[in-house]
Amino acid sequence: MNETMQETWQPHIDAAVCTGCGDCVVVCPTGALAISGGVAVVLDPDACGYCGLCEPICPVEAVSLPYKIVVEDSAWPIS
Numbered sequence: 001m002n003e004t005m006q007e008t009w010q011p012h013i014d015a016a017v018c019t020g021c022g023d024c025v026v027v028c029p030t031g032a033l034a035i036s037g038g039v040a041v042v043l044d045p046d047a048c049g050y051c052g053l054c055e056p057i058c059p060v061e062a063v064s065l066p067y068k069i070v071v072e073d074s075a076w077p078i079s
């Protein structure tokens with residue numbers, strides 16, 4: 001991987017689907033999640049270790065765990 005590329009991981013929570021049950025908040029070992037406004041939110045993205053526990057525990061499949069690769073403009077074109 002080019003050293004100017006950065007991988008970032010962060011759960012995505014579909015607020016339209018989340019029921020606010022809190023299961024994902026309880027299972028998260030790092031305190032990255034919280035309930036706010038009746039739905040789960042990623043309160044502390046930097047705390048997330050991307051362990052994956054929050055996705056399967058959600059009873060309504062509101063949590064997904066995508067990741068993105070961020071590439072600085074100066075990195076292009078990658079040779």
Ligand code: SF4
Pocket residue numbers: 011027028029030031032033047048049050051052053054055
């Ligand atoms: S992936 Fe793991 S550390 Fe990250 S928010 Fe979900 S349960 Fe917490």
Ligand code: SF4
Pocket residue numbers: 013017018019020021022023024025039040057058059060061062063
């Ligand atoms: S487990 Fe699912 S429904 Fe429950 S608070 Fe988390 S995202 Fe919302």
